[in-house]
Amino acid sequence: MQAWKCYVGDINPLRRVQVPIPTPNPEQVLLKVLAMGVCHTDCTLLAMKQPIHGMGADFILGHEGVGEIVQLGSEVSPTDFSIGDRVGVHLTAGCHRETCLECTRGLHNLCKSEGGHYGVGRDGLFAEYIAIHHRAAFHIPANLDNAHAAVAADAVVTAYHAVKTSAAVQPDQTIVIYGLGGLGLNALQTAQHLGVKQILVVDKRQSSTEAAIALGVPRENAFCTSDASTPTLQESITSRNLAIDTCIDFAGHADTVTSAQMVLRPGGTLVLVGLLAETVPLLPLVSVVSGLTIKGSYNGSGQAYRECLDLMAKGVLTPEVQVGSVEDLPDVLQRLDDGDIQGRMVLMPDWRAVHVGERESGGVGGEV
Numbered sequence: 001m002q003a004w005k006c007y008v009g010d011i012n013p014l015r016r017v018q019v020p021i022p023t024p025n026p027e028q029v030l031l032k033v034l035a036m037g038v039c040h041t042d043c044t045l046l047a048m049k050q051p052i053h054g055m056g057a058d059f060i061l062g063h064e065g066v067g068e069i070v071q072l073g074s075e076v077s078p079t080d081f082s083i084g085d086r087v088g089v090h091l092t093a094g095c096h097r098e099t100c101l102e103c104t105r106g107l108h109n110l111c112k113s114e115g116g117h118y119g120v121g122r123d124g125l126f127a128e129y130i131a132i133h134h135r136a137a138f139h140i141p142a143n144l145d146n147a148h149a150a151v152a153a154d155a156v157v158t159a160y161h162a163v164k165t166s167a168a169v170q171p172d173q174t175i176v177i178y179g180l181g182g183l184g185l186n187a188l189q190t191a192q193h194l195g196v197k198q199i200l201v202v203d204k205r206q207s208s209t210e211a212a213i214a215l216g217v218p219r220e221n222a223f224c225t226s227d228a229s230t231p232t233l234q235e236s237i238t239s240r241n242l243a244i245d246t247c248i249d250f251a252g253h254a255d256t257v258t259s260a261q262m263v264l265r266p267g268g269t270l271v272l273v274g275l276l277a278e279t280v281p282l283l284p285l286v287s288v289v290s291g292l293t294i295k296g297s298y299n300g301s302g303q304a305y306r307e308c309l310d311l312m313a314k315g316v317l318t319p320e321v322q323v324g325s326v327e328d329l330p331d332v333l334q335r336l337d338d339g340d341i342q343g344r345m346v347l348m349p350d351w352r353a354v355h356v357g358e359r360e361s362g363g364v365g366g367e368v
């Protein structure tokens with residue numbers, strides 16, 4: 001089958017390859033991939049110098065998607081799954097071993113015992129087929145199309161978990177959401193669904209703040225950092241005497257992390273989700289003296305994934321997606337890294353037939 005592989009630290013880290021279709025072990029199901037979401041973390045993985053957290057050094061990229069079951073492992077219950085079922089891939093289902101520090105504490109989304117998560121250290125979804133543990137397979141509601149369902153596994157559930165569980169927002173709170181890319185607009189819809197009183201949003205792109213306004217954010221609460229003609233977030237908070245309970249940062253940039261520490265009320269909470277910068281400033285004179293809580297938030301539980309799929313089926317959460325071709329992955333990643341993609345890009349598995357001996361063009365190398 002055809003696939004896009006990541007070779008961490010290699011001078012040519014993204015390669016189009018031809019590899020065998022995986023054989024599912026007794027606890028796995030084999031999926032024919034139907035749609036694949038592209039995440040900025042894919043850019044981060046390709047830019048890494050060496051693997052971290054015990055992840056593999058080379059693996060098939062892609063950690064969001066849906067597929068159709070084409071084969072069941074011998075121990076997978078036929079009452080739970082059937083050939084032809086459409087399922088999404090929960091990338092952090094955990095190992096569930098009694099010896100696992102994370103899984104025994106209910107932190108399955110932080111378990112890294114199996115070489116990482118699908119598409120993040122172990123083979124993922126930018127391929128024609130993927131074998132996954134049956135615990136990671138979640139049925140997709142019938143009224144959700146493949147493109148929208150594909151992004152539930154990360155763009156929706158990561159945002160949902162960050163807002164609902166890590167930030168534990170309350171209706172009477174005032175919160176700030178930084179970064180309105182693939183995740184931030186889903187976080188906004190989650191906060192609205194949970195009844196948060198006042199939501200402020202920040203992005204450098206006018207089109208993103210306009211998208212938030214279209215979702216119901218008052219114009220005075222939407223801040224475009226590249227627009228010098230309007231008050232900044234900090235100026236507005238000061239002049240309106242707002243107390244910011246929680247900041248959720250989907251960018252993870254030096255500017256956003258610094259800003260969040262500056263605008264939070266004493267005792268406030270900063271939840272970090274975005275991974276744009278390798279290091280960001282920590283301001284002890286602010287964060288210590290104001291007693292801030294700073295925490296990371298990563299993906300979400302299987303329960304959260306199911307809740308997201310249900311809320312998407314009901315139209316409560318509607319991720320913004322654009323559809324493209326899996327053939328264009330290198331170009332899509334470049335545009336994503338340049339900040340040129342609004343919402344989430346989902347690739348369809350329209351693989352071009354590759355003949356033996358042919359090499360891919362486009363500067364991405366190839367082992368076809």
Ligand SMILES: [Zn+2]
Pocket residue numbers: 039040041042063154155
């Ligand atoms: Zn991601």
Ligand SMILES: [Zn+2]
Pocket residue numbers: 094095096097100101102103104108111112113
């Ligand atoms: Zn585990």
